[in-house]
Amino acid sequence: MKISMENIHKAFGTNQVLEGVDMEIKDGEVHALMGENGAGKSTLMKILTGLHQKDEGTFTIDGEEKTFANPKEAEQFGIAFIHQELNVWPDLTVLENLFINKEPVTKFGLIQTKKMKAIANEQFEKLAVSIPLHKEAGECSVGEQQMIEIAKALMTDAKVIIMDEPSAALTDREIEKLFDVIRSLKASGVSIVYISHRMEEIFTICDRITVMRDGHTVDTTPIPETSFDDVVRKMVGRELTDRFPERTPDSGEAVLEVKGLGRKGVFQDVNFNARAGEIVGVAGLMGAGRTEIMRTLFGLDGKYDGEIFVNGQKVDVKNPSQAVKLGLGFITEDRKGEGLVLDFPIKDNIALPSLRSFTKNSLIQEKEEQEFVDLLIKRLTVKTESSKTEAKNLSGGNQQKVVIAKWIGIGPKVLILDEPTRGVDVGAKREIYQLMNELTDRGVAIIMVSSELPEVLGMSDRVLVVHEGTIAGELNREEADQEKIMTLATGGQVNG
Template sequence: MSDVHVVEPILVMKNVSKSFGAVVALADGSIELYPGEAHALLGENGAGKSTLVKIIAGVYQADGGVYTYDGKARNFRGPHDSQEAGIAVIYQEPTLFDDLNVAENIYLGRQPLTIGRTINRREMRRQARVIFEQLGVDIDPNRKAKGLSVADQQMVEIAKALSKDARVVVMDEPTAALSPEEVKRLFTVVANLRERGVAILFISHRLEEVFEICQRVTIMRDGAFVRTDLIGDLTIDQIVRSMVGRELGLLFPKTDIAEGNEVLRVERLTREGTFYDISFSVHAGEIVGLSGLVGSGRTEVARAIFGVDKYDVGAVYINGEKLKGGSPLRAMHAGIGFVPEDRRQQGLVMDYGIDHNVALASLRKLSRGLFLFRWAEDKLAADWAVRLHLKYGRLSDEANTLSGGNQQKVVLAKWLAGQPKLIIVDEPTRGIDVGTKSEVHRIIDELAQSGVAVLMISSELPEVLGMADRVLVMREGRLAATINRSDATQESVMMAATGQV
C-alpha cells in the first residue's frame, strides 16, 4: 500500500459542479484516483455520485471545477471521447446488443480486419478468449449476448474495457444484482485489474464489500465532497455518519400503531414474463415494504395494481371490492394513489405550475359545474404546500423549479388531495437530499397514522427496514418471503432477495 501514493494520480477532479436548470446535482465533486487502487465512492442516493460518474464518463460536461485525466485537463464531449482516452464505465445493468455474439459486442466498431478489409472473426474470437483467460472467467465468445446473466454481461463489459486498454474502470453498483459467488468472481477480477495498474472506482451500498476490496474511500453528501480516507482509518460507524450527516435513527420516524381493516388484497396476480402468483394484503395504518433487487418485478406489480399495465391472472380488491384493472382512473376512484418511481416523467408534469400539478388528480372534484377556475386549484395547492412544508417561490412556478425533494412533496400532495385509502410509493426518496428525505418519511408515517394503507417499494434497505411494518421480498418475479418488522434485518432481506434462504 505504501508505494501507491508515490505515483501521480491518473484522474483528478477538484470542485467539479453541475446543475440542471435550477437543480444542483453536484456542488463540489472532488476525487483522486491512483493507478492500481480500488477506490470506493460512497454516499446516499442523491449525494451526487452518479452525476460525478457521468462527468467522468463524458455523459455530462462539468459547469465548473477542474477535471484532469492522465495529466491533462479534460472536458469530454461524450462517452466516446472518454472511452478513447481509456475510461470505462460498467453500469449496474450493462447494455449489450442482444443479437450480437460476445466477441462482436467486445469489439463493436473496431473489429480486427483481414487483409481484404473484412472482419477477421477468428482473430476477434481469439483476442476475446485471451482476455477472458486473463480475467479468469469462462464465457464463450461465440455465444449471443442474449440470455447472459447480469454478472456475465458485466464481465463482457470489463473485457471490452480491457480490450481498449482502459486505465480507469468505474463500476456503478456492480454487485447489486449478483449472487455471492458472482460477487466473489467479480472481486477476483478487480484484484486482477489492480495488478495491471488499472484504477478502479467502485460504487456500492454494501459497506462490507468496500472494506473487502477497496484501499481508499471517498464519501459524498448532498452533492458535495465530505472526506477521502484510507479504508483502514475508518469504522463503519464513521462512514455512515459521514454519509448521512446525522444519526441514522432520526431518519425514520416510525410510529407503531395498531393496524386496521384490510384495505388492499392482491390475489394470485400474474403477468406473464414479469411476475407470477403474487398474493398479499395491506391494512389501514400499515406500511408494507416491497423489497427485492432491481428488476425483480416490484414496480411492475405496483403498476398492475394501479391499472397502468394489465395483468393476466389474479385479482385486486380494495376494501373487499374487486377492482377492475387496466385504468388508472378506476384505481384512483377506488381510492388508490400512486407515487411512481420516475418523478420527472410519470410523477409530475415538469413544465406545468405547482398548483396545476397538485390539482391534476382532483380536477373533477375542483370543478364548479362545468367550469374549473384557477383559484380553486390555488387554494388546494396552497393548503397542501403548508401542510407538507413545501419550499417554493410562487404556486404558479413550474414544478421543475423545485428541488427533487420538494417535487416529491408535490407528487404526494397531488394524491393526498384525493384522500386515498391506499397509497403506493415507488422509490419515494430516490434522488432526494437527506434533509428532505426524512421529511418525506415523516409524511408517509403520518399518513399511516391517519389510517391510510401504504405500500412502499424501495431499493434502499435502511428505508425499508426503518419504515415498514412488514417486508415483502420479491425475487425474479415471485414473492420470495414475508418478513415481520421484528425479524427484518439487512441480512434476512438480502438473503431472500438473492435466493440464499
C-alpha cells in the same frame, strides 16, 4: 492512471452547482464519492468525462492538464461512466445494446455476430448474469438493464470506471457479484469511482471516501479512519439519529386483498392483503416477479387471472386511471421512463394525477394548484429554485421526491412503493421513512418493494417473500431477519 481535479467550479445559469471542488483518484483504488442529493457528485463526474465543461479549475491526468470535449473522447482515453439513469435503447436487443456503434466487422464490412455473442457471453459470465442476448432491452427489468450497462463499460477496457448508484436496482446476490468484479478490476490496476447512498457498500468495497456538501468538498479520508456516523455528519452537516424511525403500527381492516392473482408465464397464485395503517414489505431476488405483481395491481400490464378486492369490494383494474379512482397510487422503480415527464416542470408532474381536484367548469384553478404543489415541495424538501424547473434538471434523488409527491397528492388508500429510496441519500431516506410513518398513521396501507434488506427489516410490519413468481412465505416483524428472507427468496424452507 492518476486523476486530479482542483478548485472545480460549475454553474447552470444562476444556480452554482460546484464551488471549488477538489478530488484525487489514485491508480487501482475504489474511491467512494458521497453527498446528499444535489451536492454535485454527478455534475463533477460529468465534467470529468466531458459531458459538461468546467467554468474554473484544473483537471490533470498523470500530471498533464486535460479536458475532454465529449464522453466518447473520455472513453477512448480510458474513462467510462455508468450513469445512474440507464442509457439502454429499449427497442434494440441486449446484444445490440452492448455493441451499439462498436460492432466488430469483417474486412468486407459484415458484422461479426458470432464474435459479438462470444464477447457478450464472456462478460456476462464474469458478472454471473444470465440475460438472453436476443431479448429486447425494453423487456428487461431495471436490474437487468443495470447489468447490461456494467457489462458495456467493462468491454471498453477502461482504466477508470465511474459507477453512479450501480447497485440501486440489484439484490444482495447481484451486488456480491458486482463486488467480485470490482475487486478483480482493482487487482488489475483499474480505478473505480463508486457513487452510492448505501453506506454498508462503501465500507465493504471502498478504499477512500470523498464527501461533498452543497457543491463543496468537505473531506477525503481512508475508509478505515472514518465511520458511518462521521460520514453522515459530514454529508448533512448535522447528527442523524437512528437510521429508521420508530414504528408503532396500529393496523386496521384489509384495504387491499388479492386472491389467486396471476399472469401467464410471469407469476401465479399470489395471495396476500394489505391493512390500513401497515407497511407490507415485499422482498425477493431480481426477476422473481415482485415488480410485475405490483404493475398488475395498478392496471399497467393488461389482463390477469384471479381476484382483486378494495375495501372488501371486488374490482377489475383494467388501467392506471381506474386504479387511481379506486385509491391506489404507484411509485414506479423506473422514475425516468415511467414516473416523470422529464421535459415538464416540477409543478405539472406533481399536479398531473390530481388535476381533477383543481378543475372547475373545465378550467384549472391555478392558485389552488400552485399552493398544493408548493406544499408538497416543501414537505418533501425538494431542492429546486422553482416549481417551474423541468424535472430533467433535478438530481436523481430530487426526481424521486417529485414522484413520491405526485402520488401522495391523490390521497391514496393504498400506496405501492417500488424501490422508494433508490438513488436517495441517507438524510432524504429518513425523510421518506418518516413520511411513510405519517401516511400509515393516517390509515394508508403501504406496500413497499425493496432490494435493500435493511430497509425491508427496518420499515416493514410484515414481509412477503417472492420466489419464481409466487409468494414463498410471509414473516412478521418479530421473526423476520436477513437469513430467513434469503432462504425463502432462494426457494428454501423456513421452519416455525
